Amino acid sequence: MSTDTAGAISLRGPGALAESGPMRPQRRLQAAQGRAGFAMTVPFLALFAVFFAGPLVYSIVLSLRSPLTNAFTGLLNYRTVFHNGEYWSGVTRMLYFGAIQVSIMIGLAIGLALFLDSPYCRGRRLFALVYFIPFAVPGVIAAIMWGFLLQPDLNSALKVPHDLGLASGAINPLDYRLSLYAIMLIVTWEFTGYNMTILLTSLTNVPHQVIEAAKVDGCSELSIAARIKLPLIRRTVIFIVILSIIGTLQLFNEPVILNNIASIGNSFTPNQIIYNTAFSFGNEQLAAAQSVVLAAITIVATVIFFTAVRRKMDPFAVTRGR
């Protein structure tokens, strides 16, 4: 991109050259430049106000109105949400889902990225490309592919355990007991490579000298990976975990498609329930309250995760324990 010097100069901002000029015209000039800078943000801010901030505020207002009369009812809708068993089982299902799926996916992504970054790896570029391909596949299409592949009628491999006498019937990953895990398989397929790509580029930013120094000290590749590289990309790991938490709580596309294909149920996730409340039952006020609560849960989950890893980052923890 650019050299460090250019970055340092740009930090002082435009107008730095004019420092020698007389005071008042320079001020006026800077004010005019500032106005131009603000003007550049106006198209974005206008769109943001209408299509982002507006709906967000409207969502909160709507959640305080009565579904029947549309009159102000205070927190009535929120009380309905808190007593809605279906909604909360959807939320807990997603928390359970996230605890398993996000752990597996991030673990896989870290393992793959560290190995691709190691000197033992052959064909690094090709593998990195292959793993990243699912990023170009829409969640809907991923769910359609896997939804078909996970049906015993369409995939003879699922009948093999039965043919070998190991199971009483064909394995159906889309039945009510296994469908949650089938979605985990699909979401892991979709996003492991995406997370690995972020980690891999972060790893290439690890200073070469640090690795060389560790090698001189007789560090094995495994301990370089575990004790030097991994701690150095810690922030990136935290970042992708937070993105995954947000994504998990919003899960929608995959369960909707699997329900189309294999009737796994239409109130599997909070987002499906919100969609049904608004568009099948026409109760936009309650749906607004449900989505505000979901946003709050997302923020709380993110903050809890962040505080937990923050505490571990305490420098004294390293010297005290481990």
Next chain:
Amino acid sequence: MKEVATTTSSRSRRSFGFNVKTTVGTAALLIAAVYVIAPIYWLVVASSKNTGQLFSTSTFLPPAHLSLWSNLRSLFSYYGGNYKWWYVNSLIYATATATFATAVSTLCGYGLAKYRFLGRKAVFGLIVGSLMVPATALVVPLFLLEHDMHLTNTYQGVILPLMVYPFGVYFMSIFAAEAVPGTLIDSCRIDGAGEFRTFWKIGRPILMPGMVTLFLLSFIGTWNNYFLPLVLLGSETRFPLTVGLSAWSSDLNLAGAGQPLYPEVILGSLLSVLPMIILFPFLQKYVARGLTLGAVAGE
């Protein structure tokens, strides 16, 4: 693993061209690659089977008699040939959104990076904060607002909200801060150019690689989007591919819905992802940079 590596002398290891860690690691990489490729490979194979062949022939092998041609004909003629319109619509939504989102985000990011003005920090706070808001919280009220503005079921109704791309602004402000030297802007000013002219003459060409990244991210994001168009669009002729194929897939299990659409859904899915998968080796570099700059900027 380590024992084996150290007991074998380095000379014999070289002569065999064999390293245990490399072998075990490569085997693991290959297994992961099979997991990634298998469903796409299956989609390619299955797209040339008719419904009967899908249920009777070997899952991962092509059929003896290819039905690709009849599948293609049926895909493009079924229900008034809606599929081709979904394809055109997806192209319109993705191209228009990516173009406008890139333009708006680039201008804003450049303005934030290169100028000091009152409220600049507030705009930054707004953008970073909005990255945390789940899209769900916006969709229901967005539908109601667009309904009042007569924007539902229109192209601009889908494109306008997707043009708001806070990540793009965030990305471009970091990119511009690093890439565009302040001295260059100043020298352009001394030549008497206005601020917008300076942006056009100096900023735009330097920011072009970043704009390519943003365009691709926004294009892929819009092409893949499902929830927003599902909520905002009612008529089938306005659907993008994701919503259309989802509608067809919902007919698979309904009794009495007419012929089951297995071949059409499979071939339609394949054609909707094939161009991007073929182009991906060339685009990967730009896309990966966009994801990474966002992640690493916090460090």
